[in-house]
Amino acid sequence: MESSPHAERFAELIGAANVLTSPDDQAPYLTEWRDLYQGVTPMVLRPGTTEEVGAVMTYAYSHGLKIVPQGGNTGLVGGQIPQETGDEIVLSLARLNKIRSVDPAGFTITVEAGVVLETLQNEAEKVDRLFPLALGAQGSCQIGGNISTNAGGTAVLAYGNTRDLVLGLEVVLPTGEIWNGLRTLRKDNTGYDLKQLFIGGEGTLGIITAASLKLFAKPKKLEAAFIGLPDPHAALKLFTMAKTQAGPVLTGFEIMPRVGVEFCLRHLEGARDPLESEHAWYVLMELASGSDAFPVRDLMESILGEAFEEGLVEDAAFAQNLTQVQDFWHIRHGMSEVQKPEGGSIKHDVSVPVASVPDFLDRAIAAVDAFAPGCRPVPFGHMGDGNIHFNVSQPVGADKQEYLARWDEMNALVHGIVREFGGSISAEHGIGRLKRDLLKDVKQPIELELMQRVKAAFDPKGLLNPGRIL
Amino acid sequence: MESSPHAERFAELIGAANVLTSPDDQAPYLTEWRDLYQGVTPMVLRPGTTEEVGAVMTYAYSHGLKIVPQGGNTGLVGGQIPQETGDEIVLSLARLNKIRSVDPAGFTITVEAGVVLETLQNEAEKVDRLFPLALGAQGSCQIGGNISTNAGGTAVLAYGNTRDLVLGLEVVLPTGEIWNGLRTLRKDNTGYDLKQLFIGGEGTLGIITAASLKLFAKPKKLEAAFIGLPDPHAALKLFTMAKTQAGPVLTGFEIMPRVGVEFCLRHLEGARDPLESEHAWYVLMELASGSDAFPVRDLMESILGEAFEEGLVEDAAFAQNLTQVQDFWHIRHGMSEVQKPEGGSIKHDVSVPVASVPDFLDRAIAAVDAFAPGCRPVPFGHMGDGNIHFNVSQPVGADKQEYLARWDEMNALVHGIVREFGGSISAEHGIGRLKRDLLKDVKQPIELELMQRVKAAFDPKGLLNPGRIL
Numbered sequence: 001m002e003s004s005p006h007a008e009r010f011a012e013l014i015g016a017a018n019v020l021t022s023p024d025d026q027a028p029y030l031t032e033w034r035d036l037y038q039g040v041t042p043m044v045l046r047p048g049t050t051e052e053v054g055a056v057m058t059y060a061y062s063h064g065l066k067i068v069p070q071g072g073n074t075g076l077v078g079g080q081i082p083q084e085t086g087d088e089i090v091l092s093l094a095r096l097n098k099i100r101s102v103d104p105a106g107f108t109i110t111v112e113a114g115v116v117l118e119t120l121q122n123e124a125e126k127v128d129r130l131f132p133l134a135l136g137a138q139g140s141c142q143i144g145g146n147i148s149t150n151a152g153g154t155a156v157l158a159y160g161n162t163r164d165l166v167l168g169l170e171v172v173l174p175t176g177e178i179w180n181g182l183r184t185l186r187k188d189n190t191g192y193d194l195k196q197l198f199i200g201g202e203g204t205l206g207i208i209t210a211a212s213l214k215l216f217a218k219p220k221k222l223e224a225a226f227i228g229l230p231d232p233h234a235a236l237k238l239f240t241m242a243k244t245q246a247g248p249v250l251t252g253f254e255i256m257p258r259v260g261v262e263f264c265l266r267h268l269e270g271a272r273d274p275l276e277s278e279h280a281w282y283v284l285m286e287l288a289s290g291s292d293a294f295p296v297r298d299l300m301e302s303i304l305g306e307a308f309e310e311g312l313v314e315d316a317a318f319a320q321n322l323t324q325v326q327d328f329w330h331i332r333h334g335m336s337e338v339q340k341p342e343g344g345s346i347k348h349d350v351s352v353p354v355a356s357v358p359d360f361l362d363r364a365i366a367a368v369d370a371f372a373p374g375c376r377p378v379p380f381g382h383m384g385d386g387n388i389h390f391n392v393s394q395p396v397g398a399d400k401q402e403y404l405a406r407w408d409e410m411n412a413l414v415h416g417i418v419r420e421f422g423g424s425i426s427a428e429h430g431i432g433r434l435k436r437d438l439l440k441d442v443k444q445p446i447e448l449e450l451m452q453r454v455k456a457a458f459d460p461k462g463l464l465n466p467g468r469i470l
Numbered sequence: 471m472e473s474s475p476h477a478e479r480f481a482e483l484i485g486a487a488n489v490l491t492s493p494d495d496q497a498p499y500l501t502e503w504r505d506l507y508q509g510v511t512p513m514v515l516r517p518g519t520t521e522e523v524g525a526v527m528t529y530a531y532s533h534g535l536k537i538v539p540q541g542g543n544t545g546l547v548g549g550q551i552p553q554e555t556g557d558e559i560v561l562s563l564a565r566l567n568k569i570r571s572v573d574p575a576g577f578t579i580t581v582e583a584g585v586v587l588e589t590l591q592n593e594a595e596k597v598d599r600l601f602p603l604a605l606g607a608q609g610s611c612q613i614g615g616n617i618s619t620n621a622g623g624t625a626v627l628a629y630g631n632t633r634d635l636v637l638g639l640e641v642v643l644p645t646g647e648i649w650n651g652l653r654t655l656r657k658d659n660t661g662y663d664l665k666q667l668f669i670g671g672e673g674t675l676g677i678i679t680a681a682s683l684k685l686f687a688k689p690k691k692l693e694a695a696f697i698g699l700p701d702p703h704a705a706l707k708l709f710t711m712a713k714t715q716a717g718p719v720l721t722g723f724e725i726m727p728r729v730g731v732e733f734c735l736r737h738l739e740g741a742r743d744p745l746e747s748e749h750a751w752y753v754l755m756e757l758a759s760g761s762d763a764f765p766v767r768d769l770m771e772s773i774l775g776e777a778f779e780e781g782l783v784e785d786a787a788f789a790q791n792l793t794q795v796q797d798f799w800h801i802r803h804g805m806s807e808v809q810k811p812e813g814g815s816i817k818h819d820v821s822v823p824v825a826s827v828p829d830f831l832d833r834a835i836a837a838v839d840a841f842a843p844g845c846r847p848v849p850f851g852h853m854g855d856g857n858i859h860f861n862v863s864q865p866v867g868a869d870k871q872e873y874l875a876r877w878d879e880m881n882a883l884v885h886g887i888v889r890e891f892g893g894s895i896s897a898e899h900g901i902g903r904l905k906r907d908l909l910k911d912v913k914q915p916i917e918l919e920l921m922q923r924v925k926a927a928f929d930p931k932g933l934l935n936p937g938r939i940l
Contacts, residue, residue: 173916180914200663245760293765293772422654
């Protein structure tokens, strides 16, 4: 592909400073967190407005140029990295970072796709509201990418996925046309809900340039408990008990195994065991209320008291203040990184129906034990959503590369069990490039065909993010 | 169209008793609540299973037969009634009425499309859960139809629309193929979320045959207040105050004008004015908590006390018991029917951003006053969702038919104002046949084109519910 005439034209459209062709300028856009992909691109484009994105896409479409949209470059399935073939142009949304409007009375906010998630959270905070999406990557990820991947995070239990937070979208289509679907309406039944295709569409059907989002009341009272239990079956009963009694006040329910807590005590700065004895499993439970009047602590004690009596819970530590709440979450959030010093870790981002989590864990743990004797399963995560990060650390003393060479094999084993439970092989992270070949194993042929038809309807030339998902 | 060979084939597929050809048998399927449409059909088919629906659709598709799916026949935009041309076969989902599975621990339920909504509510109740969708028509409407129209209702504020309650769908495509997308997963990012197209798709992209749905904790404590206020601007401030303090505990916020309450006092059996004096506007506010421990009454008093001090509220009656709660809702739910004895009523099912409701009401009321002097606007509804049933009763003593003859003209006037606020001309009821011609006025050309392309991708022959929406 001749890049120079195109680069010149793009420079006219968006400014020469926003067309990056040198290796140094391009580097941050070409690698990703897991070091699985190394991209090559003729140029990185950084348009500044929706109209500029439209102009870029119009030109690209008419000239048969492939485009890869990129937000904060925090994606975990490689979708945002251009292929090594070097014929995909990166289109960064980073400069579309305006807060377009805020409506505290109506509980909505409208922002451009390049707004960093943490910035968005802060803007909500300024008007005494909560934007509940919360991820480890929030200091870097951009809301456009969050929407394109239907990001999950730790607040899904009470507030839903990103999909549940979106009221309207502004999208540039593969052809360059702009669809302004920005509405802040709570109810609107006037035809097909097209925005739902772009949400979780991983940038393959259109490029999100702005979004209208829901805001919520800020929680005023928050309680957390770090709970020791015998097994996930007890944890499930505790979950059902808590959800029945607390309803929307239950804002967190995360499960962790002893080995994961040990990894944290060993490697995580400042981590202390909240409980006196060791327990086979742990739950971090959080309750939060928007009303000062709500006796959140009483409710927490009532739920756990009942759970003790039923033999579900062995011990529990109640956070005495916000610092201790943060200490509890520190352990949970640190559980990913502390696997690194323990050697190779084979990862799975899976979900099963909530009530199947204990049985799934029993079977999957037994299966990987047999597959790689001595391996150390560290399954943890959003039990209340059925989403377990089923990560398996290598046996102590094993050869790391030999262990990791079995990644696909272990994935196939665990994914097979997930499918038996009617679960998902990608609960949060999406398909991107990494899991594209797995889709045919988990989707019915008719479903794949419908997706192909939708893709063809929106992008007849197949130029926008090709090879992602499909 | 020759019906006899087709009728014979359908009889083989689903049983002769389930192929209705006599006028008496067909009659209930051919008229609807508003008496706007009178349908004609060669036959009404009543398959009993998903496989039978698939077999019927496979045959129909290969023989070029038009199919109109029908649930409880409670739709308000005529989509479910076959056209007078008499070349559309009605396919009733009524016999697909099994409860397939219930999972109280995981808070999900899976049911067939023909299950009546009230039955579904009762099934949830049996296992100490709540299925929150609640409509006036719940004794007749079927869940498949509710999903196809993304029904709203009175519980949207706390629980969302029907769309927010669906975890998975089983759908028979226009070609007859069956897509089993029934999952009870809370998180699943494996490709395009195709179910979102069928939700609110009004039966034009596929026929829903079963659904996996969310269940919720049952509310244990409920409080309601009937509040008198000076105007909708005060009501909006009260809403913001209540939502900020109560968050998800705020489960109802309905606005009503004095004239509507007067109609109820005049025509509704058992209706009493909850307040001593007359007020220009009213709000019915409800708080509900799943926890016995929540001081719901204290919170209600706290919110209203603050509202009194700020001059937003003139008076309020607190329900002393569940019967009084029901009395308050009786007035609200009766507000539609009591318009009938007052003569002709021109109706609008619109929504605007919540914070725009007061300004919208100011402008729309002034506009219809000028348009039909002496008319009596009765705007009421789900203020907390921005959805107002803007119904306008004829002037006292006017000629009813002459007044109703101006229906389209008044619609155009009010819809024009709605559009200026970025609102929707069909907040709840959908497009169907009734509002199909209005779509081009409210959708951007690119949006209509995308919808056409999606329709063509799913139904290349255009045989499923043609002429609805598009």
